[in-house]
Amino acid sequence: MKQTRIAIVALVMLLVLSRAAAPRRPIPSAAHSAVPAPRVQAAADGVLDLFKQKSVVAIADAHGLAQEEAFYSALVRDPRFAKQVGNVVVEFGGSGAQDIVDRYENGEGVSFAELRHVWTDVAGWLPGPVGLGYVNFYANVRAVNLKLGPASRIKIWLGDPNVDWSNIHSFQDIQPYLAQRDDNMFRIITDEILKKQKKALLIVGSAHLFGPLSLGARIDEAFPKSMAVVAPFPSYIEPDCNARLVAYAKDWPVPAVAGPVGGTSLKSELQLPGCNYIPKSEIQRIEKMASTPPPPGMKLPPGMSVPPSPAALISAESNIMSGTSADELLYLGPPRDLLQAPIDPSIYLDPGYFKEMNRRAQCCTPTHYSLDWEQLVQSNSVVPRKFRTH
Numbered sequence: 001m002k003q004t005r006i007a008i009v010a011l012v013m014l015l016v017l018s019r020a021a022a023p024r025r026p027i028p029s030a031a032h033s034a035v036p037a038p039r040v041q042a043a044a045d046g047v048l049d050l051f052k053q054k055s056v057v058a059i060a061d062a063h064g065l066a067q068e069e070a071f072y073s074a075l076v077r078d079p080r081f082a083k084q085v086g087n088v089v090v091e092f093g094g095s096g097a098q099d100i101v102d103r104y105e106n107g108e109g110v111s112f113a114e115l116r117h118v119w120t121d122v123a124g125w126l127p128g129p130v131g132l133g134y135v136n137f138y139a140n141v142r143a144v145n146l147k148l149g150p151a152s153r154i155k156i157w158l159g160d161p162n163v164d165w166s167n168i169h170s171f172q173d174i175q176p177y178l179a180q181r182d183d184n185m186f187r188i189i190t191d192e193i194l195k196k197q198k199k200a201l202l203i204v205g206s207a208h209l210f211g212p213l214s215l216g217a218r219i220d221e222a223f224p225k226s227m228a229v230v231a232p233f234p235s236y237i238e239p240d241c242n243a244r245l246v247a248y249a250k251d252w253p254v255p256a257v258a259g260p261v262g263g264t265s266l267k268s269e270l271q272l273p274g275c276n277y278i279p280k281s282e283i284q285r286i287e288k289m290a291s292t293p294p295p296p297g298m299k300l301p302p303g304m305s306v307p308p309s310p311a312a313l314i315s316a317e318s319n320i321m322s323g324t325s326a327d328e329l330l331y332l333g334p335p336r337d338l339l340q341a342p343i344d345p346s347i348y349l350d351p352g353y354f355k356e357m358n359r360r361a362q363c364c365t366p367t368h369y370s371l372d373w374e375q376l377v378q379s380n381s382v383v384p385r386k387f388r389t390h
Contacts, residue, residue, distance in 0.1 A: 046257025069133020259328030
């Protein structure tokens with residue numbers, strides 16, 4: 001999926017990462033005896049405890065991380081979730097298919113060809129959020145709902161805007177929909193959750209949650225103190241740095257939620273001196289991209305008059321990856337054990353599906369790349385692959 005990831009990054013870097021907050025000055029490593037330790041709980045307990053104080057709990061999605069995708073399903077299968085929360089707003093589904101997912105989650109017979117529109121008719125993912133954990137999430141919610149009465153069932157809200165891909169033939173055509181992504185999720189959370197005094201789990205990429213122009217900032221401004229953010233720790237680049245973090249968390253359950261991040265020894269462990277989240281090759285790529293004129297049709301986010309500098313982009317991405325701006329940390333185990341989620345194999349088993357995704361890649365991304373059918377097959381080995389964040 002390397003080509004896909006490169007295209008996605010190129011597509012959203014200016015629109016999303018530029019929204020991240022200015023980086024905070026690293027805290028030097030110091031004796032933890034002078035700083036309180038975070039509270040550590042089993043992950044489901046930690047997330048559900050946050051709902052005692054907040055109406056919305058957002059989990060920052062590290063796209064393609066198998067353990068995180070598995071946690072989403074484990075969380076909704078916890079009997080407490082349907083009773084205490086009952087709503088999930090997801091980035092990995094398009095609102096044009098809301099009727100389809102509603103019928104599926106309520107136990108109706110929905111063919112796979114129809115159901116697939118839920119995660120393929122989206123604006124911000126290409127070739128779509130095909131990680132098997134995302135697909136399985138919908139099946140897990142359905143399994144829970146089949147055991148519950150209609151009034152007690154979990155409701156999934158599809159957060160990506162409604163886009164008819166039959167009318168999209170260029171990168172410029174998709175731009176208005178990309179600009180609506182945060183707007184659509186904000187509308188759902190505002191009108192369907194907070195104004196109705198309900199609760200919801202929000203699953204969305206990290207870049208949507210941090211920074212003065214982000215979805216997270218908009219929610220905080222409209223409904224102060226209504227949301228908590230939980231972010232995963234994928235890994236430092238340096239093995240020695242990861243080893244120190246693992247030693248710090250040696251007695252934690254896996255998965256765990258630890259926090260708060262700020263004001264505890266955890267924050268300094270996420271900002272170890274000499275430890276990095278972005279490799280030199282990525283820094284060089286960002287610098288090159290920032291010096292290249294944007295593709296025709298790409299617009300800056302509202303409130304931004306000039307593109308962010310390479311240094312600002314690099315700092316923003318590092319800040320997002322560290323998890324230091326989150327309220328709590330989702331610890332999914334030692335970085336060396338983290339796995340890349342397998343993809344839904346129908347993308348290469350169904351020629352019609354592949355043809356359409358390939359058309360979108362060729363016509364409607366900044367790089368106009370082609371999907372590699374053979375690469376998709378080879379990369380989807382039954383042998384788990386390590387998750388790569390860099």
